[in-house]
Amino acid sequence: xxxxxxLHANVDGREILKGLDLTLPTGEVHAIMGxxxxxxxxxxxxxxxxxxxxxxxxxxxxxxxDLLALxxxxxxxxxxxxxxxxxxxxxGVATMTFLRSAVNAVRKARGEDELSTPDFLxxxxxxxxxxxxxxxxxxxxxxxxxxxxxxxxxxxxxxALLEPGLCVLDETDSGLDIDAxxxxxxxxxxxxxxxxxxxxxxxxxxxxNYIVPxxxxxxxxxxxxxxxxxxxxxxxxxxxxxxxxxxxxxx
Amino acid sequence: MDLPVQQFRTKAEQExxxxxxxAASALPGANxxxxxxxxxxxIKTYGSLGLPHRRVEAWKYTDLRAxxxxxxxxxxxxxxxxxxxxxxxxxGKPIAAFPxxxxxxxxxELRVDLSDMAGLREAGAEVxxxxxxxxxxxxxxxxxxxxxxxxxxDAVLALNTALMTGGVALRLPEGVTLKKPVHLIHLDGTGAPxxxxxxxxxVAEEGASATVLESYGSLGLKGLxxxxxxxxxxxxxxxxHHIKFxxxxxxxxxxxxxxxxxxxxARYNAxxxxxxxxxxxxxxxxxxxxEGSATDVSGAFLLRGKQHCDTTLIVExxxxxxxxxxxxxxxxxxxxxxIFQGKIIVxxxxxxxxxxxxxxxxxxSETAEFDSKPELEIFADDVVCGHGATSGQIDxxxxxxLESRGLPEPQARALLIQAFVGEAFEQVEDEVLRExxxxxxxxxxxxxxx
Numbered sequence: 001x002x003x004x005x006x007l008h009a010n011v012d013g014r015e016i017l018k019g020l021d022l023t024l025p026t027g028e029v030h031a032i033m034g035x036x037x038x039x040x041x042x043x044x045x046x047x048x049x050x051x052x053x054x055x056x057x058x059x060x061x062x063x064x065x066d067l068l069a070l071x072x073x074x075x076x077x078x079x080x081x082x083x084x085x086x087x088x089x090x091x092g093v094a095t096m097t098f099l100r101s102a103v104n105a106v107r108k109a110r111g112e113d114e115l116s117t118p119d120f121l122x123x124x125x126x127x128x129x130x131x132x133x134x135x136x137x138x139x140x141x142x143x144x145x146x147x148x149x150x151x152x153x154x155x156x157x158x159x160a161l162l163e164p165g166l167c168v169l170d171e172t173d174s175g176l177d178i179d180a181x182x183x184x185x186x187x188x189x190x191x192x193x194x195x196x197x198x199x200x201x202x203x204x205x206x207x208x209n210y211i212v213p214x215x216x217x218x219x220x221x222x223x224x225x226x227x228x229x230x231x232x233x234x235x236x237x238x239x240x241x242x243x244x245x246x247x248x249x250x251x
Numbered sequence: 252m253d254l255p256v257q258q259f260r261t262k263a264e265q266e267x268x269x270x271x272x273x274a275a276s277a278l279p280g281a282n283x284x285x286x287x288x289x290x291x292x293x294i295k296t297y298g299s300l301g302l303p304h305r306r307v308e309a310w311k312y313t314d315l316r317a318x319x320x321x322x323x324x325x326x327x328x329x330x331x332x333x334x335x336x337x338x339x340x341x342x343g344k345p346i347a348a349f350p351x352x353x354x355x356x357x358x359x360e361l362r363v364d365l366s367d368m369a370g371l372r373e374a375g376a377e378v379x380x381x382x383x384x385x386x387x388x389x390x391x392x393x394x395x396x397x398x399x400x401x402x403x404x405d406a407v408l409a410l411n412t413a414l415m416t417g418g419v420a421l422r423l424p425e426g427v428t429l430k431k432p433v434h435l436i437h438l439d440g441t442g443a444p445x446x447x448x449x450x451x452x453x454v455a456e457e458g459a460s461a462t463v464l465e466s467y468g469s470l471g472l473k474g475l476x477x478x479x480x481x482x483x484x485x486x487x488x489x490x491x492h493h494i495k496f497x498x499x500x501x502x503x504x505x506x507x508x509x510x511x512x513x514x515x516x517a518r519y520n521a522x523x524x525x526x527x528x529x530x531x532x533x534x535x536x537x538x539x540x541x542e543g544s545a546t547d548v549s550g551a552f553l554l555r556g557k558q559h560c561d562t563t564l565i566v567e568x569x570x571x572x573x574x575x576x577x578x579x580x581x582x583x584x585x586x587x588x589x590i591f592q593g594k595i596i597v598x599x600x601x602x603x604x605x606x607x608x609x610x611x612x613x614x615x616s617e618t619a620e621f622d623s624k625p626e627l628e629i630f631a632d633d634v635v636c637g638h639g640a641t642s643g644q645i646d647x648x649x650x651x652x653l654e655s656r657g658l659p660e661p662q663a664r665a666l667l668i669q670a671f672v673g674e675a676f677e678q679v680e681d682e683v684l685r686e687x688x689x690x691x692x693x694x695x696x697x698x699x700x701x
Contacts, residue, residue, distance in 0.1 A: 048655045051647065076657035088652040092670030098656075101666065106657035141670075158656060 001026050002166055002197060007058035008222075009039075009046050016042040018222035019058070024166075027194040031208055032201045033236060034219030035246025040201045041085060043219070044170040047199075048082035049075050062166060076102075077109030079165030083155040083172050090142040095154065098142050099124060103161050127160045131187045149180030156187040167191065167198045173207035185210030205237040220244035264302050266322035268294070270446065271413050274325055279416060280385030289397050293412035300406040312590040312622050313532055313561040315407075319504070323476050325416065326445040328358040331470055333365055333438065341438055341468030343694055345687035346496050351434035351464060354378070358440040359447045360417045375427040376461075381418035381450055391422055395454055399482035400510040400538040400567075407506045407534065411480040415450035423459035423489075432462035432492075432681060437479060439499070444474030451481040455489035457514075462492040462681055467527070469500035476504045483511040483519065487541060490518035492680055496691065498527035501556065505531040513573075515541030522679050523550035524688055525560050526695050535564035537575070539601075545574040549678040552580075553695045554587035554619075561590035568601040568634075577608035580675040582668055583619035594626040597634050604634040612642040613671050665698040 002024040009017040016039045024030050034040050046053045047060065049072035060067040062078060070078060090098070104114040115123070128135060131153045143151050152172055159167055169188065173181055188211050192198065200211055208216070208230065216232040217224045218241075225244055226232070240246065260268070271294045280286030302319060303310035333355065338347040352374070355365035361380035371378045384392055402408055419435060435451060453463060465481065477499070485491050491511075499505055505528040511519050525531050537546050552560045566575045581589035591610040612621035625638035645667055653663035672692050679685045690700035 048651075050651050071660065072651060072654035073657050073659045073663070076655055082655055084652065084655075088649050090649055090652075090667070090670055092673040093666060098653075098666075101658055101662070102653075102656035105659065105662065109657065109659075162657065 001063065002199075003059075003061045005059045007046070007060060008056045009042055010054045010056055011042060011052060015056070016222055017046065020219070020223050022217060022224060024197045024199060026197055028214040029192060029198040029200060029211065030215045030217060031213040031233060032199060032217050032219060033203070033205075033233060035241035035244055036203070038219040038244065038246075039222040040203075040219055041170055044082055044168050044199075044201055047080060047168050048072060073105065074109070076162065076164075077106050081159050081162055081164035081167050083152075083159055083167065083169045085171040085174060087143050087151045087155055089144045089146075091144050093142045095138040095140060095142045096124070099138070099158065099161060102158065106162050124161065127157055130160070130190060131157050132183055133157055148175035149177070149183075152176060152180065152184050153187065156184055160187065160191060165196055167196065169198065169200045171201060171203065173202055173204060181207065182210060205233040208233045218244055260301065261316055261319075263319040263322045264316070267302075267410060268298060270322060270325055274414070278414070279382040280388070283386060283388065285388060285393055286385050290413045293397075293409045296403060297406050297409040297413060300404070300409065303406050309563055309592065311624070312592075313530070313559065315532070318530060323444040323446045323474060325414065326359045326440060326447045328360045329440065329442070331357055331438075331440045333357055333362065333470070337438075337470055338436070341470055342436070342466050342496070343498065343691055345690040345694075345700070346466050349432075349434055349464065349684065349687055351432040352429070353434050353436060354419050355436045355438070356417060356419070356449060357438045357470075359449055361419055371421075371429075371433065374429055374431075375424060376429065377422040377424065379420050381420045381452065382416060384420045391454060392420055392452060395452055395482060395484055397482075399484045400512045400536050402510070402536060405508065405534070407478060407532070408480060408508050408510075411448055411450055411478050411508065414446075414448040414478070415480070416448055418450040418452070420452045421454070421463075423455045423461055425456045426458045428459065429461040432464050432684070435463065435465045437465065437467045438470050439472040439475045439477070439503075441471050442473070444476070445472065446476045446478070448478045449480075453481065453483045453491065454486070455484065455491050456486045458488045459486065460490040462494065462684075464494045464496065464684065467495070467497040467499050467505065469503065469527070472500070474502055475500060478506045480508045480510070483509065485511060485513045485517040485519045487514035488516045489514065491520070493519065493521045494679065494681075494684060495523040495533075496688070497523070497525045497531065498691075500527065501529060501558075503528040507532070508534045508536070510536050511546075512538045512540050513544040513546065515543055517541060517544040518546070519544075520547045520678070520680065521549070523562065524691065525550070525552040526554070526691070528560070529558060531558075531560040533560070533562045535562070536567075537564070538567040539570055539573040542570050542572045547576045547678055549576070549578040549675055550580075551582070551672045551675040552589055553582045553672065553692060554589060555584040556587065557585070558587045560588075561592070563590075563592040565594045565596065566606065567596045567598070568604045568606065569598045571601050572603040573601070574605040575607070578675055578678060579610045580672050581610070581612040581621055582615065582672060583612060583621060584615040586616070586618045588620045588622075590622045591640070592624040592626070593638065594628065595636055595638075597629040597631050597636065599630040601631050602633040604631060604636065606634070606636040608638045610640045611671075613668065614642060614644055615668075662698065665693070665696045668696060669693065
């Protein structure tokens with residue numbers, strides 16, 4: 001279970017999260033929606049442990065553990081995974097090398113044996129196939145020259161390989177056409193399980209047609225302004241974020 | 252001796268002259284008029300130039316005169332014991348294990364007992380110890396030594412010619428292609444500080460090709476002052492891949508000069524990786540004498556502490572339709588200083604020249620420094636030339652991305668540094684060598700090789 005209590009966080013000295021409370025039970029999928037600037041991405045980055053996001057007050061507990069006390073890599077080992085809105089391009093690092101380093105680093109931190117090269121290749125190929133990722137793509141430098149869809153599929157592949165307990169998807173639908181969206185959503189749905197919690201951050205309801213959440217939370221000015229069932233997302237699609245400080249037009 | 256008078260000489264400058272005066276009659280080839288004349292002319296050149304200093308433009312960032320307090324005596328070979336263990340300690344496992352025709356220079360002398368002269372000769376090459384060849388130079392050597400892209404303005408080169416004691420003379424006759432690379436291993440010795448002056452000459456005749464790796468490592472000698480020159484003559488349709496790996500002791504002075512010229516439709520690719528020495532100056536001079544040829548001069552240095560490494564190169568396009576590429580990468584930590592000076596000269600008439608260079612530095616500390624000075628001297632109008640330089644720190648966003656995937660910070664940092672220099676290693680054609688360099692970089696970073 002993820003428990004966020006009275007979370008305050010600054011970016012460049014400006015307070016973005018202003019007392020956010022959220023409880024995500026194990027096995028559930030919650031969506032975080034809200035207008036631009038409401039703190040959605042800040043929440044994602046705070047959970048993953050990005051340095052420039054300064055927590056000034058409040059707590060984040062994951063499986064009873066103080067998440068904020070851990071470094072980003074320790075959080076990954078503890079099962080936290082952030083699917084980036086804008087995955088980084090790293091020339092000179094072959095995707096496959098990166099995947100293997102990540103998997104083995106996490107396994108090592110969890111006290112498991114490293115995967116042998118053949119075992120690793122077998123697992124990667126199997127999971128890549130589910131996401132319609134060509135193995136040739138994995139020989140290329142990490143995300144370099146990848147299309148928007150390829151980058152997002154690569155994020156979900158990493159998620160599948162690292163087997164996290166908490167998946168945070170930051171605007172995973174941005175920049176995807178409908179076919180790519182479907183592949184990514186299928187990949188995410190395949191990872192839903194009673195042991196895994198997910199936080200799906202999105203501006204639009206579209207993604208939630210494919211990844212149906214158990215709960216929807218609307219952020220406004222750095223706090224949860226409203227929570228409800230999946231129907232809340234549909235309602236927002238019609239009414240827009242006007243009453244939450246967003247623009248008056250429908251999202 | 253008839254030396255030009257200079258107003259003032261530093262202690263080291265005078266000592267270098269004295270080294271010659273004392274040793275001249277005992278240097279290899281002292282009784283050969285051709286060699287003696289070559290040395291005599293060179294010491295005069297040095298005498299009038301003195302040691303280069305910061306007011307000499309090409310030495311602006313590396314004031315050798317100020318940094319050299321004294322010149323150590325010339326090395327006397329004592330027959331240092333060298334086995335696989337010593338090679339591994341001196342060069343690191345990946346380079347020591349590099350499969351090639353080994354030619355091992357210890358204490359400035361070619362050690363025939365450690366070298367695969369027979370293998371090279373069977374493959375069709377002519378190979379001898381330079382010290383031996385200087386006593387009675389064969390015709391091909393007389394036409395090459397000191398004549399491959401000669402530089403009258405280079406004091407380091409002049410000192411080398413005057414004082415060279417050993418090295419390798421390698422000739423690849425017409426059409427000979429070596430299947431295995433030649434590995435020229437340069438080790439110092441043990442004991443007290445010395446000056447070591449070596450010279451290699453490589454001639455690839457028409458259509459010949461080979462990869463020549465020069466590696467430099469330490470056996471534990473203190474205060475080495477090394478001056479190492481290699482001349483490479485690349486004939487028509489010939490190809491030489493010339494690689495250097497330098498990881499000498501932390502207190503060593505390493506002065507290296509590579510001189511190359513290319514005939515028609517020839518290829519010369521040079522690559523240098525430096526991680527050693529306290530002060531290293533790598534000079535590369537490449538000249539196109541025949542049309543349709545190409546060169547790639549690239550490299551990387553990984554430095555920490557107060558290490559200083561300067562790579563200065565001049566690529567001279569004298570004829571039309573040649574292509575030159577340079578890519579240098581510097582990783583600098585602590586108070587290390589990296590320098591890259593690259594000059595491309597396009598002579599009048601050298602139309603259709605295509606020259607590009609790039610120098611990039613990754614600074615790992617606030618006190619590290621990188622100086623880059625690209626220069627283009629273009630006297631023809633139909634050419635494509637360009638240069639660029641960047642200098643920056645590790646991208647925190649990339650670091651976070653890797654850390655968020657479970658890589659602990661030091662490992663994530665190392666991976667990004669490896670990726671940065673890895674791009675330069677791509678210029679090395681030999682795959683085994685490329686992997687050995689990646690392993691050497693991992694070794695420098697203190698992480699396991701991939």
